[in-house]
Amino acid sequence: xxxxxxxxxxEQVVWRPKVSPWAIAATVSMAxxxxxxxxxxxxxxxxxxxxxxxxxxxxSTWVLTSYxxxxxxxxxxxxWLAALIGxxxxxxxxxxxxxxxxxxxxxxxxxxxLLFFRAVQGVGGGGLQPMAQAILNDTFPPEQRGQAFAVxxxxxxxxxxxxxxxxxxxxxxxxxxxxxxxxxxVVLLALYLTHSLVEDPxxxxxxxxxxxxxxxxxxxMLALGVGSLQVLLDKGQEDDWFGSHFITTLIITAAVCLxxxxxxxxxxxxxxxxxxxxxxxxxATANLMMFMMGFMLFSTLVLIPEFLQTLMGYTAxxxxxxxxxxxxxxxxxxxxxxxxxxxxQARWLIATGWLCLAIGLFYCAHNIDLFVSFRxxxxxxxxxxxxxxxxxxxxxxxGISEFLRRKAIVSRASSISCATSAAVSELPS
Amino acid sequence: xxxxxxxxxxxxxxxxxxxxxxxxxQILVGHITPDTPAYQSALHALSSKIAHSGLRAADARDxxxxxxxxxxxxxxxALSYMDIFxxxxxxxxxxxxxxxxxxxxxxxxxGQVAAG
Numbered sequence: 001x002x003x004x005x006x007x008x009x010x011e012q013v014v015w016r017p018k019v020s021p022w023a024i025a026a027t028v029s030m031a032x033x034x035x036x037x038x039x040x041x042x043x044x045x046x047x048x049x050x051x052x053x054x055x056x057x058x059x060s061t062w063v064l065t066s067y068x069x070x071x072x073x074x075x076x077x078x079x080w081l082a083a084l085i086g087x088x089x090x091x092x093x094x095x096x097x098x099x100x101x102x103x104x105x106x107x108x109x110x111x112x113x114l115l116f117f118r119a120v121q122g123v124g125g126g127g128l129q130p131m132a133q134a135i136l137n138d139t140f141p142p143e144q145r146g147q148a149f150a151v152x153x154x155x156x157x158x159x160x161x162x163x164x165x166x167x168x169x170x171x172x173x174x175x176x177x178x179x180x181x182x183x184x185x186v187v188l189l190a191l192y193l194t195h196s197l198v199e200d201p202x203x204x205x206x207x208x209x210x211x212x213x214x215x216x217x218x219x220x221m222l223a224l225g226v227g228s229l230q231v232l233l234d235k236g237q238e239d240d241w242f243g244s245h246f247i248t249t250l251i252i253t254a255a256v257c258l259x260x261x262x263x264x265x266x267x268x269x270x271x272x273x274x275x276x277x278x279x280x281x282x283x284a285t286a287n288l289m290m291f292m293m294g295f296m297l298f299s300t301l302v303l304i305p306e307f308l309q310t311l312m313g314y315t316a317x318x319x320x321x322x323x324x325x326x327x328x329x330x331x332x333x334x335x336x337x338x339x340x341x342x343x344x345q346a347r348w349l350i351a352t353g354w355l356c357l358a359i360g361l362f363y364c365a366h367n368i369d370l371f372v373s374f375r376x377x378x379x380x381x382x383x384x385x386x387x388x389x390x391x392x393x394x395x396x397x398x399g400i401s402e403f404l405r406r407k408a409i410v411s412r413a414s415s416i417s418c419a420t421s422a423a424v425s426e427l428p429s
Numbered sequence: 430x431x432x433x434x435x436x437x438x439x440x441x442x443x444x445x446x447x448x449x450x451x452x453x454x455q456i457l458v459g460h461i462t463p464d465t466p467a468y469q470s471a472l473h474a475l476s477s478k479i480a481h482s483g484l485r486a487a488d489a490r491d492x493x494x495x496x497x498x499x500x501x502x503x504x505x506x507a508l509s510y511m512d513i514f515x516x517x518x519x520x521x522x523x524x525x526x527x528x529x530x531x532x533x534x535x536x537x538x539x540g541q542v543a544a545g
Contacts, residue, residue, distance in 0.1 A: 233440040285530070291433065311503050365512075
């Protein structure tokens with residue numbers, strides 16, 4: 001994709017969208033929110049899905065796995081796809097696929113069909129997150145980006161918290177089918193608003209018209225590697241890891257594909273993932289930290305409710321409520337840290353974040369017992385979440401700072417390292 | 430990266446929870462064999478209390494043992510949660526140290542981009 005990795009012309013810097021950037025921010029964040037919500041909303045509904053479709057509970061967990069696997073495959077190549085067909089068109093196509101498949105999921109007459117539609121939904125949803133970030137990045141001037149991404153960050157972190165509560169409430173009061181139908185008005189609205197508000201910046205068109213040679217080899221290794229990784233992580237515990245032939249096969253497939261992918265992309269002139277960016281210490285460290293942040297955020301998100309439900313007899317709804325305090329804290333912190341990032345060096349903010357997180361978790365390790373009250377459990381969650389609030393925005397700032405300073409020519413490849421680089425590739429340098 | 434971290438994190442944590450709980454349960458069970466005097470007296474005390482509420486002695490004894498099992502199960506579960514929080518905290522401390530090795534960035538450069 002060297003044809004597309006041009007030194008970007010200066011006109012893009014002055015380009016601004018015609019409508020208010022905040023209207024665009026609201027639109028794309030809404031789409032991203034629904035996407036993230038859908039990763040977690042079905043969790044609590046699984047027993048009902050299994051019952052309703054006459055399947056076993058074990059089989060029904062594939063409802064989550066199929067979505068996540070499809071998501072994981074599409075996410076890293078979304079930047080590349082957007083370059084191929086145009087960002088706005090790709091974003092709208094993703095939304096359209098998501099809408100239709102949500103409807104079909106809700107109507108699904110059998111489990112295999114539901115799983116198929118869920119996978120299609122995952123394909124549609126995979127493009128929404130990185131594209132939303134890329135659009136935000138081009139829509140706002142540098143001074144406002146911190147706040148814009150704070151708004152987006154709230155949706156990305158809040159959605160997995162709200163999902164299980166919302167899903168539980170809908171399935172308890174109505175039917176599991178409604179967890180799919182309920183997204184329809186929101187995605188349709190997002191589709192309409194995207195159509196009328198969002199526009200591709202002029203420099204994107206030019207990049208698009210450059211000749212693109214497709215790296216089919218890299219793409220298939222990526223899809224196979226990431227897909228198997230996601231499935232094995234989801235099913236490993238249940239099937240006892242190396243005790244199962246299925247999981248062992250997946251582990252080998254994932255390892256071989258991903259290692260081969262890195263070697264392949266390293267020597268390729270036009271990679272779909274620019275692995276050479278990892279030569280930058282800051283970029284590599286930021287990716288490691290982003291990985292660890294996801295590790296902490298999602299594992300503690302599982303730990304606290306599970307502790308309360310299995311050992312202390314809380315209901316799912318009550319356990320979800322314990323998490324709400326943490327959600328509120330993030331809501332408050334995100335904009336503040338977004339603002340701080342444009343004043344204080346990212347590394348000091350990051351250090352503060354990890355310190356808070358470490359203290360919070362040590363405190364949990366020493367104080368959690370079977371006599372914790374609802375209020376205390378809620379404070380424990382707050383202690384865990386405060387650190388994460390400090391990390392989200394600054395880590396990205398640190399990761400791409402080197403590329404900004406050097407005015408490096410960044411390949412328009414989206415990298416597995418996330419959206420950082422999906423966003424980096426879209427950055428006006 | 431955040432998503433993969435999340436998947437791996439959840440997977441590691443749930444596996445660790447089960448393994449550590451088994452480990453702690455094994456150790457705890459080692460302390461409540463029929464020949465430990467403390468266990469014997471606790472067993473006796475609780476079963477006589479349950480028998481008092483109207484159950485036959487054999488049933489009361491069964492129920493007492495069931496309750497002890499539940500207790501062991503709960504305690505080993507709680508201990509495994511403590512272990513995991515401790516490990517997570519240690520990992521965060523490593524990241525804290527690593528943060529100081531990051532190079533300086535220019536806060537005004539407009540590089541604030543959230544990563545997903």
